[in-house]
Amino acid sequence: MGKNPVRIHLENVEPQPLRGEVANSEVWHRDITISAGQCLLFKAASGKGKTTLLSIIFGLRRDYQGKVTFEDADIRSFGRAEWSRVRQTQLAYVFQDFQLFDELTAWENVTLKNQLTGYRTVGDLKSMFQALGLENKIGEPVARLSRGQKQRVAVIRALCQPFAFLLLDEPFSHLDRETMGQTAALIRSECQKQGAGILLASLEADTPLAGVDIKKL
Amino acid sequence: MSINRLIFQGFGLWRWVGGLGGALLGWCLLFGGWQVWRIVEHNVLRPEDLLSPDFFVLNKTVPMLNLFGAAGVSFTASEIEALKRLPFVQSVAPFEYNRFKAHADFGSELALAAIETDLFFEAVPNEYLDGKAEGWHWQPGDTDLPVIISRDYLALYNFGFAQSRNLPRMSEALLRQLRFSVRISGKGKELELRGRIAGFSQRINTILAPAAFIQWANNEYGEGPGTPARLLVKADAAAGPSLVKYLESKNYQFNAEQLRKARIGAALRLAFTAASGFGLAVLGLAFWVFALSLQLIIAQNQDSLRKLVWLGCHPAVLVRRYLAMMGVAIFVIAATGVLFVCWGNHWLVLWLAGQGYPAESVSLWPPVIGMALLGGLLLGFNYLVVRKQIYRLA
Numbered sequence: 001m002g003k004n005p006v007r008i009h010l011e012n013v014e015p016q017p018l019r020g021e022v023a024n025s026e027v028w029h030r031d032i033t034i035s036a037g038q039c040l041l042f043k044a045a046s047g048k049g050k051t052t053l054l055s056i057i058f059g060l061r062r063d064y065q066g067k068v069t070f071e072d073a074d075i076r077s078f079g080r081a082e083w084s085r086v087r088q089t090q091l092a093y094v095f096q097d098f099q100l101f102d103e104l105t106a107w108e109n110v111t112l113k114n115q116l117t118g119y120r121t122v123g124d125l126k127s128m129f130q131a132l133g134l135e136n137k138i139g140e141p142v143a144r145l146s147r148g149q150k151q152r153v154a155v156i157r158a159l160c161q162p163f164a165f166l167l168l169d170e171p172f173s174h175l176d177r178e179t180m181g182q183t184a185a186l187i188r189s190e191c192q193k194q195g196a197g198i199l200l201a202s203l204e205a206d207t208p209l210a211g212v213d214i215k216k217l
Numbered sequence: 218m219s220i221n222r223l224i225f226q227g228f229g230l231w232r233w234v235g236g237l238g239g240a241l242l243g244w245c246l247l248f249g250g251w252q253v254w255r256i257v258e259h260n261v262l263r264p265e266d267l268l269s270p271d272f273f274v275l276n277k278t279v280p281m282l283n284l285f286g287a288a289g290v291s292f293t294a295s296e297i298e299a300l301k302r303l304p305f306v307q308s309v310a311p312f313e314y315n316r317f318k319a320h321a322d323f324g325s326e327l328a329l330a331a332i333e334t335d336l337f338f339e340a341v342p343n344e345y346l347d348g349k350a351e352g353w354h355w356q357p358g359d360t361d362l363p364v365i366i367s368r369d370y371l372a373l374y375n376f377g378f379a380q381s382r383n384l385p386r387m388s389e390a391l392l393r394q395l396r397f398s399v400r401i402s403g404k405g406k407e408l409e410l411r412g413r414i415a416g417f418s419q420r421i422n423t424i425l426a427p428a429a430f431i432q433w434a435n436n437e438y439g440e441g442p443g444t445p446a447r448l449l450v451k452a453d454a455a456a457g458p459s460l461v462k463y464l465e466s467k468n469y470q471f472n473a474e475q476l477r478k479a480r481i482g483a484a485l486r487l488a489f490t491a492a493s494g495f496g497l498a499v500l501g502l503a504f505w506v507f508a509l510s511l512q513l514i515i516a517q518n519q520d521s522l523r524k525l526v527w528l529g530c531h532p533a534v535l536v537r538r539y540l541a542m543m544g545v546a547i548f549v550i551a552a553t554g555v556l557f558v559c560w561g562n563h564w565l566v567l568w569l570a571g572q573g574y575p576a577e578s579v580s581l582w583p584p585v586i587g588m589a590l591l592g593g594l595l596l597g598f599n600y601l602v603v604r605k606q607i608y609r610l611a
Contacts, residue, residue, distance in 0.1 A: 060527065080532055080608070087529035099524050101223055112219045113528050161529070 005036040005195075006071055006090060006164035008057060013066035015052045026215045027053065029066075036164040039191075039198040043205050044217035050201035051096055053217065054167045057199065058093050059083050088117050089162050096169035096201075098154040102143040106134060106153045109142055110160060117161040128156045131186050133179060147174040155183055159190050166191055168200045172208060184208035223521040224535060225514060225542075232510050237546055239503030244554045246496025248584040252558050253565060254489040255579045258482070260569050272345060272420050274312075275300075275448040275464065275471045291444035305460050306452045311445030312423070313340040313431045317403035317438035321412060323395075336399065338364070340428035341421065345449050350416030351393070355427040362399055363415035365425040371417065389417055403438035421449065504595055507546065508602060511539060515606050526611035536604045543599045547592045558584050 010032040014022055022028035027042060028049070034040060044050050055061040056068060059075055068075045070086065078086065087093075100109050106129070114120050120128075129135050132152040142150060151174050158166060166187065172180045188209060191198055200207065205214050277290045292311065301309050319336040343353070350365050375386040392414045399412040418425065435441055450471075452460055464471055515522065526532055562581060570576035 058527075080611070084526075084529050084531040087527065093527070095527075099527060101521060101524065103226070104219060104223070108219050112223075115219070116529050157528075 007036070007069075008034045008165065008199075009067075009069040009072075010034075011067040011069070013056065013064055013068060015049055015056065015061070016063040016065070017052065018049050022049075022217075025217050027217050032215075034165070034197060034199065036197045037195050039200070039209065039212040041200045041202055041205065041207055041209075041212040041214045042217050043202055043214055045203065048217045050203075050217060051169055054093070054169050054199060054201055057165075058091055058167060059086070090164045091167060092158040092161055092163040092165070093167040094151075094154050094158045094169060094171045096173075098150045100142045100150055100154060100157070103141065105139050105141050106145065106149075107138040109153055110157045113157045114160040119161050120159075125156070125160070128159065128186065132156065132182055148176070148179060151175060152179065152183055155187065159186070163194060163196050165197045165199055168198060170202060171200070172202075180208050220525065220530070220535075221538060223525065224518050224538060226521070227517040228514055229510060232506070233546075236503050236506040236510060237550065240500055240507065240546070240550050241503075241553055243496045243498070243500025243503055244550050244588070245557045247493050247500055248496075248554055248558055248588055249561050250489050250492040250496055251587070252562055252579075252581070252584045254486070254493075255583070256562065256565050256569070257485060257489075259579045260566075260574050260576055272347075272449060272451055273471050274421060275450050275469050276446060278468050278470050291446050292448060293444075297445070297448065300448070300450065303452075303460070303463060306450060308451045310342050310345055310449045310451075312447040312449060313428055313435075313445070314338065314443060315401075315426075315431055316435045316440045316443050317401050320400045320402075322398040322400070337424060338426040338431055339421075339423045339447070340426055340431040341449050342428065345421070345451070346416075346425070347418055347420040353415055353427060355430040357433050360410055362410040362412045362426060362430060364412055365416045365418050365421075366414055367422045367424075368417040368419050369422055401434055401438055406438055408434075408438070507543065508599055511543060511599065511603060512606060515539065515603065515610075519610050522607060522610050532607050532611045533604075536600070536607050539603050539607075540596065540600055543603075544596055547596055551588045551592045554588050555581075555585055 010027065010030070012029055012031065014028050018028065042050050042053055052061060052064075056064050057070075057075075059078060062076065070078075070090070101112070104112065107125075110125055110129075114125065126135070126138075129138055132155070134149060134152055134156075137145060137149055137153075142153065145153065151171065155168075155171060168187070171187075172183065175183060184207075187198070190196075198209065198212065200209065200212060277292070279290055297309055297311065300306055315338045319338060321332075321334050321336045323332040346353070346365065350363065352361070352363050353365075355362060371387070371389065371392065378384070379386050393416075395414060397412045399410045401408050401410070432442070435443075522532075522535055525535060559581060562578060566576045566578050
């Protein structure tokens with residue numbers, strides 16, 4: 001990381017689909033600055049905009065009012081090249097519905113991302129598969145994996161890049177307690193190595209990731 | 218390789234091969250047709266001939282019942298003026314003809330076949346003559362009368378008459394040595410001259426005498442100058458087809474090798490234009506199939522494309538991958554097209570040489586440059602379409 005930690009700043013943001021429904025939120029219509037290294041959990045019931053918030057920060061949605069800045073620049077001004085750079089080097093995302101390629105194997109899904117970034121060695125990848133108990137699923141097409149296994153493959157894929165923030169959308173929802181712990185440990189360790197922050201969206205305040213600040217949407 | 222596997226799912230190989238075959242056919246028709254036209258125009262039609270002044274003889278169609286005598290087939294002064302005013306006509310010269318009696322007697326000179334015949338003469342200005350005519354001049358008092366006869370007459374004698382009668386054939390050189398007696402008469406007077414063949418004409422199908430002789434003799438022995446029934450026209454043959462159109466609209470008859478050539482040229486041009494047009498249509502359809510199948514693949518794989526962009530893949534990288542496929546197809550088509558045109562060029566020139574035409578090769582650069590330009594244009598067009606489609610997704 002550079003001298004100044006990478007920051008995300010939300011300024012009076014309100015997604016259009018939630019217009020008029022965001023009273024008492026600690027995020028919407030507020031000024032929030034999140035620095036790399038910080039861990040925030042955005043807690044809300046279904047339909048309150050958890051995924052929307054992460055999608056706005058990741059540049060997938062533009063239907064919001066207010067201003068979001070990343071590295072002190074309004075993300076609305078980012079072009080395709082800038083988003084490509086940011087998504088390869090600054091923001092990693094574990095999508096709620098994983099967004100894996102079902103026709104590829106677990107290994108191919110992960111190496112595809114790694115081809116773009118060139119960040120991990122084959123050894124790194126194998127040890128991550130091992131750490132999450134997926135070493136036997138490496139050659140398995142993703143379509144044949146369980147939701148929990150897919151979730152872990154999505155986490156490994158997200159870790160195949162340098163990042164200042166890791167965006168996690170319900171990353172433990174399909175995991176048992178043991179794999180949840182393994183996954184949280186891997187995430188925490190990688191974030192610490194990179195000095196990265198975590199933006200976690202969850203229905204519950206209860207999370208295996210220790211030391212997170214909770215913000216109610 | 219994984220990315221290509223993802224973004225080319227559902228790639229219809231046979232659809233693609235069909236498009237490739239069609240495009241290749243259209244491409245070769247278009248550029249092959251163009252090159253064939255260029256070779257034919259250069260070696261067979263000879264554009265320098267087409268662009269040089271063109272002479273042809275013009276007369277009116279003789280009606281079935283020519284009740285008006287000479288008047289019905291003669292050209293009036295206004296008709297001649299109208300012809301002269303045409304933009305592609307350079308000059309018009311009426312044929313002068315004898316209005317006195319003329320008689321030729323070969324008996325004393327030609328031991329092989331005694332021929333005695335009534336004669337006619339026509340005259341045109343000297344600048345309209347083709348070939349060399351020795352001593353082509355006459356003035357009152359001259360007893361020698363040079364004439365030019367049509368080369369067709371000699372051919373008729375040699376290959377028609379002499380052949381059927383087992384008579385010896387005569388060369389042009391021999392005929393130039395021939396002397397015969399020409400007797401002209403009228404107004405109660407008679408004059409005998411010594412005729413000789415001064416030359417042969419390919420262009421003008423008649424017996425020509427010097428204009429000075431005809432004018433003098435018409436006044437002395439005939440009824441003065443007559444109204445012209447035949448015209449010699451000097452025209453810009455590059456405008457052949459429009460000239461032919463005009464002449465046909467006036468119901469004029471003409472007999473001109475050059476004009477026929479121009480008409481053949483126009484017909485050939487039409488044929489090659491049609492072939493090239495057909496090629497262009499096939500090519501257009503084939504590339505339409507290409508462009509559509511490319512868009513179909515993109516549409517089928519839009520989910521994968523979107524995910525790839527979310528992973529940080531620049532959309533331009535994806536555009537380039539699709540375009541590379543189109544580029545390879547265009548390259549294969551263009552390279553095959555170049556080989557086809559080179560081979561066709563070589564073959565056609567050899568064939569023309571075998572047929573006795575001058576067989577000069579024409580430059581291959583115009584079709585090659587044309588192919589490069591069209592290939593670039595098609596690639597550019599597809600780039601814009603693919604780029605728009607992918608950028609809209611992501």
